[in-house]
Amino acid sequence: MVKGAGVGRPRASGAAANRPDARQAVLDAAGELFTGAGYAATTTRAIAERAGLRQASLYYHFPAKEDILAALLAETVRPSLDVAARLVAGSAAAAVRLWALAYADIGLLGGARHNLGALYLLPEVASPNLARFRAERADLKAAYGRLVAASGIAASAAGIRTDLVFGLVESIAVIRRDDPGLDVEAHVREGADGVVRLVAVEPSEALRNEAHALLASLTD
Incomplete structure (x- = not known):
């Protein structure tokens, strides 16, 4: 105990x-x-x-304790998966949608009361009882992949770029663990900027504003 x-x-x-x-x-x-x-x-x-x-x-x-872990991990991915589904189906420029998804996703992981993203590294995540979480996380990564591909990245590089994008998004859990006083909002914005740079788009204030408006429309 x-x-x-x-x-x-x-x-x-x-x-x-x-x-x-x-x-x-x-x-x-x-x-x-x-x-x-x-x-x-x-x-x-x-x-x-x-x-x-x-x-x-x-x-x-x-x-069981593992059921609690599964419920906590679900909180880290399902809201972003819902946002991702609507963004992937949207008609805005792919880079705008990608920035919006990264911003929402990093904000979810960074702004949660507890740093639940750090639990991704637990060996228990490989348990059969957490198969649904792993599937939902894979679906979220696939949504990033579709936006990366829609941004014009060559098919030969899209998989690697998606890995890098997803890794950048989830890195906030490690950074937050090492720096509990992290300025989350600043990191969220810089993280989303970094994501679109990985698809060879330089973020502008116009892009950010369009992405914020797009996210706001999803909650209307």
Whole structure:
């Protein structure tokens, strides 16, 4: 058990398993502990105590610790996958759509309460139980690939450029780990700029403004 987890926090009654925020409380507690103490070192008991629940109540929502990890990882990719699907289907210039996707995606990873992107490096990510996460992450990378290809990159280089683009986007997790005081907004903008430079487009203020307008239209 992680030392100090849940100190001073009362355990909720069994009925608390049904309260609307119980599941989210578990995810918040697990996100903090997994990214702080480490996944292997964190027990479900520690998570339950940090969330203010009985351990049995935690199991009501998540039968195993790996199920909590799967839910947390889903939070890092599904919102971006939704944005990506609409951007890929859009008609704006490919570089604009690529900048918009990178901006949204880096912002999601960098702006989350806990640095969940750092969990991508866990060996447990290769577990069969996390196959859906891996498939969704692969789908997101494929969306980047379609935008890279639409930007005019030769087919022979598109795969490598997509690898570089995706690596640049996800690098914020390592940078954030090493620099907790990171200026996320500045990194998000520079990261999106770097992504479009990888498809031989120099970002301009006009491109950025069009991309921001495009993202805003997706939420209307």
